[in-house]
Amino acid sequence: MKKQLSIFFAGLAAIFLTSCGQGDVLYVSDVVVNLSPVDGNPSSGYARIHGGTEDVTLISVTADDVMRMEMHETVEEDGMAKMQHMEKVLIPAGKDVKFEPGGKHLMIWGIGGGSVAQGTLKMIFMFSNDDRIQVNAVINKVGTPAADTKKADKPE
Template sequence: MHRTIVAALALVALSACQPQRADKPLVKDAQVRLAAVPGGPAGAYFTLEGGAKDDRLVRIDSAVVNKIELHESVMNGGVMTMRPITQVPVPAGKTVEFAPGGSHAMLFGVDPRITAGTGVPMLFTFASGTRIEVEAKSVAAGDDMGGMRH
């Protein structure tokens, strides 16, 4: 009996050491770089971590922003341009980065009360129906974004 209990406890301890994948996608390190010109669009950057199943990010909303569009940066004739994207695949167990020079969200009509250091509430909606609320850290145009690529 004692060996059975010890064996069961050992299995529980070993399973606790295994990395656990979240059932749903996660949103991490959300930041909003405010526009250099008042009234201009801001950029949002974050990391998506896939859950147990493939999913797709289909929209982002915020109570303090008129409109948010998903974009990707692409080279076009030697010039970096942006194009809108309607959804972003988030494969199970994989990481998808939204960073300067790559995929990002453009925030149009940001409430003028949002200044550097103000939290920006954001609601991420996925094709599966998962909705994740985060508060993005806002930084001024030119400020360091805490290790993100510039």
């Protein structure tokens, strides 16, 4: 009887320990906006999207305090780099997708003065599985050294 109870409790403990681990969770980190040095030109946005337990698609990124925001990617065509608009971005399960200079990035027009003065921009990343992840992007003003993501939101 003791042996059967020991096996039962060992199995029960294994189930509880397995359920304690969160596994891969879809989240967004390291979100920064670099303001354009030229008034009227778009600013650029960067982030790291960490894939969850299943493939999803990033379908849009929005912010109330901007005129317009688009997802773009820098591609090479005939030896020349050019920007290409993206409608969506695949986020593979368990993988990171980076929005960074020279690759995928956000183009952001007309950031409101309140967000600029505060130094953060509230953004919402929307995914094909209906997840909506809100983050506060750090706004780097012109002349700021390398992107500082220390103040950016981390997953809650």
